[in-house]
Amino acid sequence: TSPRPRLLLTQRQTPAVMARAQKDFTVFPVPETQMTTARMLDAAAQFQPDAIMVSTSLPVRAADVARLPSCVRVIATVSVGTDHLDIPAIAARGIALSNTPDVLTDCNADLALMLILAASRRAAEYLALMKKGWGRGLAMDEMLGCRVTGKTLGIIGMGRIGRAVAQRARGFDMKILYSNRRRLPPDQEKGARYFATPEEMLPHCDILSLHMPASAASDGMIDARMLGLLPRGAIFINAARGALVDEDALIAALRDGHLAAAGLDVFRNEPTPDARLLELPNVFATPHIGSATMETRTDMEMLALDNVEAALHGRPLLTPVRA
Ligand code: 8YV
Numbered sequence: 001t002s003p004r005p006r007l008l009l010t011q012r013q014t015p016a017v018m019a020r021a022q023k024d025f026t027v028f029p030v031p032e033t034q035m036t037t038a039r040m041l042d043a044a045a046q047f048q049p050d051a052i053m054v055s056t057s058l059p060v061r062a063a064d065v066a067r068l069p070s071c072v073r074v075i076a077t078v079s080v081g082t083d084h085l086d087i088p089a090i091a092a093r094g095i096a097l098s099n100t101p102d103v104l105t106d107c108n109a110d111l112a113l114m115l116i117l118a119a120s121r122r123a124a125e126y127l128a129l130m131k132k133g134w135g136r137g138l139a140m141d142e143m144l145g146c147r148v149t150g151k152t153l154g155i156i157g158m159g160r161i162g163r164a165v166a167q168r169a170r171g172f173d174m175k176i177l178y179s180n181r182r183r184l185p186p187d188q189e190k191g192a193r194y195f196a197t198p199e200e201m202l203p204h205c206d207i208l209s210l211h212m213p214a215s216a217a218s219d220g221m222i223d224a225r226m227l228g229l230l231p232r233g234a235i236f237i238n239a240a241r242g243a244l245v246d247e248d249a250l251i252a253a254l255r256d257g258h259l260a261a262a263g264l265d266v267f268r269n270e271p272t273p274d275a276r277l278l279e280l281p282n283v284f285a286t287p288h289i290g291s292a293t294m295e296t297r298t299d300m301e302m303l304a305l306d307n308v309e310a311a312l313h314g315r316p317l318l319t320p321v322r323a
Helices: 015-024 037-047 062-067 087-092 105-120 123-132 160-170 198-204 224-229 247-255 275-279 294-312
Strands: 006-009 051-054 074-077 096-098 152-156 175-179 193-195 207-210 234-238 259-264 283-285
Touching: 006 037, 015 294, 037 051, 037 062, 051 294, 062 087, 074 294, 087 096, 096 294, 105 123, 105 160, 105 207, 105 234, 105 259, 105 283, 105 294, 123 283, 152 160, 152 198, 160 175, 175 198, 193 198, 198 224, 224 247, 247 259, 247 275, 275 283
Parallel strands: 006 051, 051 074, 074 096, 152 175, 152 207, 175 193, 207 234, 234 259, 259 283
Antiparallel strands: none
16 A cells, blocks of 8 residues: 655644544644744655645745745645735646635625624624623713614625625625626626726725735725725725735724724734734724634635645646636
């Protein structure tokens, strides 16, 4: 029998995935916490893996790709986003690359709705009050939130996740606007109103939610000018990527009340976001947990393993990342 392929896991996976990995592969000892890229490169040099599983918290840039041993045939990222990877450099080394689309769409959309509801209804402030001691009844006009039902939601990036957010928002009778590189066919648009540019859409949004990938072109696209186009009192939601946002401009807009609130799952500096953002009472923040359910993380990691096995058996990847 041929020896089992060697798999470098850069962090622990869910129990079902660990069991499968340990059965089907020789697995490098998995660290308690996420490896750094430097540690991953050392482990790769020592362990000589056929395959490596990474995630958004393990960037692989061109200089890192250059240091990978030649035995590495496939990198599987446990994420739909690929902005942490140098795709051309990986392709140039002849290393197959897969990601995990679709399986996380629902959980990410659920999280976006959680952020919309929590930001609109001041969940962070109420939780802080309850922990401090409710103490006395709130006055009828004190600490009021914003109604969600019937509001206008603008979505930038109407891909799988954006459409799943729209689907959920329809349950709250929200009016859906979207901007996207291209207009969707009617069966996907489902009555949402298309804008060719975000600039044209923003003045009409009560709530703005980002669902596009990060890239060099989209870096910092939500800046002071764009935020200024939103009506006063709008709510800003980001469960996509922190790099899409100029956080100085976001902080200014939240401080001066131009934005009523923000719901943020992603930040420019993870895992140590700008403290000024987290101190704001009108920010509801979570630590990049859009896909973090047992079911979805298991599905993502199983799909990553399926891709690894396909690559090592010379079959086409299930979900390839194309250069
Ligand atoms: C992370 C994500 O991958 O899929 C993505 O693009 O950002 C998340 O699902 C996950 O949190 C692991 O880092």
